[in-house]
Amino acid sequence: MTTVTTPKIKTNAKKRYLKKKKERRKLKKAPASRPNAKTGRESDSEDADDDISDAEEKKTKESQPTPKSSPKRPKKKRADQTVSEGLPEVNVDEASMNVDDPVIPVSVGSPNPPESSSEKKPKPLPFFPLPTLPNAPSKSALALQGLDQALVNAQLVSPSTTLAIPTGQDDGGTRLGEKLRKRLHDIGISELFAVQTALLPSLLPAAESSRSLYLSYYPPCDLCVSAPTGSGKTLAYVLPIIETLSTRVVTRLRALIVLPTRDLVSQVRETFEALSRGTGLKVCRLVVNPGNCINKEQIGTATGHHSFSHEQSQLVNLTPCLQGGSSKVDILICTPGRLIDHIVGTPNFSLQHLRFLVSIYEADRLLAQSFQDWLAQVLAAAQNPGSIQGREQSPDFKPPASIFDTKPDAVAPCMKHPLDIPNIPTCLTERKQSSCQKLLFSATLTRDPGKIASLGLRNPRYFIVQGSDKDTDPLRSEVLDVVMEKFSMPETLSEHMVVVESSKKPLVFFYLVHNRDVTNALVFTKSAESTSRLVRLFEFFEEARSDKGLSPLVVRAYSSDLPNHERKAILEQFRSKQIHILVCSDLISRGIDITHVSHVVSYDVPVDMRKYVHRVGRTARAGRAGDAWTLVEEQEVKRH
C-alpha cells in the first residue's frame, strides 16, 4: 500500500527513530535493563521519552487539518512500541525516502490515510478573492456626503449683483414700500447689495397674503445666508422686518434679533431706528437710557445694561396676567443670556406672536455658546405649549415653566386650542404651526450638520454670496467652499503677512504704522493683557517721537477689562477719529461696522480661520478698499 506523509511528519518519525537507535546502542554497551514485568516496557526513562514523543506527535496532529471522514487511528503508544521493537537498523535517510516502508505511516498516524489513488490529493481549501481597495471618493464627493440637500441646492448669488431702489410708485422689483424706499434714499442708500437683492423677494413675497403676520396653515420656510463680511447682511433682514411689521395693528413682540455682544445690539438697534422712522409704526418709548425718550419707535433692547426690573417694565405690562401675554415693543434686539432671563422670569413676556427670529452674524458663535440652551428655549417659547409637551425633546432640555403659564391668544392661531383642552389633540391643532420664520446669517456659516439640526429649521433655503467667476463649475464650488470652510473675503480687501521674530514684533508694528501709513486701524491681540502691554509700549514710542516735534498718534486699548461706559466712550472716539489706533482683543472682531477703518492688523495671529475672517472683515466693507496685515512669528510659520 502506498502512503503519502507530510515532510514534517517524516521528520518527527526520524527523530523518534534516531532516539530509539541511540538507546539501543546504549543498551548494547551497558547491561540491559529488565523489562517491566507487568507492562512489558523496558524502563521508566524510555516511558518518559515515549510520552514526549507522543506529545510532539499530538501537537503535529493538531496543527494538521483533520478531515471529517478521518478513520479511527490505531493507539499510538502501542504502535510506536511495536515499531521501535521490530525496526531493523536502517539508514534514516533511506527510511524517509522509501514511501513504501510500512513503518513510517503507521508510526505517525497519518491524518489522511489514503484509500485509493484518486483520494491522494488533499481537499483544496475554499478560495476567497483577494481584498481590493475601492477607488477613494473625491474630496468634493466626501464633503457633500450627509449634507442637508437644501445646502447642496443652495441659491448662489454673485457679489456684483445690485438692484437700484427707485423713489416713485414702482418698487423696481425691490418689494419695498414707497416710504421705506424714500427713507433709504434719505440715508444715502440708492441700490440694494447682492445679499439684499437675493433675499428681499423671498422675505417679501408678491402675494400680500404671504406677508401676513400669522401664517399658521402655510408657515414660511427658514433661510440660512452665507455672505462675506461687510456685504450688507444687516439691511437684508432689517428691511423685510420693517416692511412686514408696518402692517400690524396691535403691538406684540413679533421680531426677535439675537446677537452675541452688547455693542452689536446697539449697532443693529441704530439701523432699525434709522429705517423705521416714518413708516407708520405705533408711537412708543425706546429703551436705551432710563427715562430718556430717544425716538418714538417700538424697539427694545435687552442686554443687561439696565436693572432687570427696569427692563421688564419697558418690555411688558407685568400685571394683570393677560391672554397672549403683553408687549410694549414690536422688535426686540438682545443677547441670549438676558433673553432667557425674560422668558423665564418676566410675567406676560411671550413669544407666541413671533414672526421673525433672527440669529445673525455669528450664528456659528451663538450656537457654540450654550447660554442655557437658549435656542431650544426660544423655539419652545414660540410654539404651542401643548405641542412641546407631546414631543420628544433631548433629555437635557427642560422647557421653561413660564411658557406653560402664558395663556394662548386667539390671534395667534397656532397657540389656540379650539377645545381649550390642550392635551386632547384634534385635526385642527395638528395642522397649525408657529408663524415664526428663522433667519440665520453669517460670514462663516456653520457646516456642522448637528448644529444645523439643532436649529429645527423648517424647509430651509440656503443663499450663498460668493465668487461670481465660479458659476459654471459643475461641482458647485461655492457650496463646497462653504462646506469645506473656505470662507470668501471681500473683493476689495488686500491681505499681507509679515514673518517676524517674536522679540521684534513691537518694532515691526511701529514701522508699519509710520512707514505704511497704518492708521485708522484696528489692531487685534490675543488677550486683554497683551492689549494693554502693546498700548503702553506704543505710547512710549510716541512720546519719543513727540520729543522730536512730531505729532503723536493716539492709541487706546479696548478690552473686556474696561467698564461698559468706558468701552462705549472709546468706541465713539474711534468712530469720530479722535483715536487713530484701537488695540483690542477679539471682543469687537465680529459684526462691528466702523466705516473709516482702513487697516486691520493681527498683531497676534488668530487661533482659527473663522476669527481671521471676522477680524479682517472690519475693513474693506461695503465695497470700500482695505488692508489686512498679519504679523506671524517664525515658529508659527514652521508649525503651519
Ligand SMILES: Nc1ncnc2c1ncn2[C@@H]1O[C@H](COP(=O)(O)OP(=O)(O)OP(=O)(O)O)[C@@H](O)[C@H]1O
Ligand atoms: N445697499 C447698501 N448701499 C450702501 N451701503 C450699504 C448697503 N447695505 C449695507 N450698506 C453698508 O455696508 C456696511 C456693512 O453692512 P453690514 O454691517 O450689514 O455688513 P455685514 O454683512 O453684516 O457684515 P459683518 O458680517 O461684518 O457683520 C454698513 O456700513 C452698511 O451701512
